[in-house]
Amino acid sequence: MTQNSGPVHDETNPDPANTPGLEAGGGVAPGSTPPDAPQTSGLSDSEPRxxxxxxxxxxxxxxxxxxxxxxxxxxxxxxxVQMA
Structure with a gap:
């Protein structure tokens, strides 16, 4: 059995310690673009007309x-009519 020394990071979830532009606490400097993160856009299934x-x-x-x-x-x- 193997033990991990810490959380496993891959390309979709970069290691915050090695990500350029991040300040202490994970924030970004003003004017800096945050690191690219995966996102979901659009609908998962087509909607009926x-x-x-x-x-x-x-x-x-x-x-x-x-x-x-x-x-x-x-x-x-x-x-x-009745009143008249």
Missing amino acids: TSNRFPPTGIALIIGLIILVLLFVAAAVAIV
């Missing part, structure tokens, strides 16, 4: 609201 159509439930909701408004208008007209 969204539909540009209006959903049927939205159409049903609008029709229901129109009917409700018409009922309130009819009730208001009936009340005004």
Whole structure:
């Protein structure tokens, strides 16, 4: 069995002691560019295309609201006619 004397560093995770430009504590001097680090960009999987159509439930909701408004208008007209 072998023992490691410290953490193992590779190219994607450089040894901070040997990285130029780092100050004590791991910071960088003003105007200095930090060391290159691996990053993840973009999506891991393609997203499904969204539909540009209006959903049927939205159409049903609008029709229901129109009917409700018409009922309130009819009730208001009936009340005004009774008062006259």
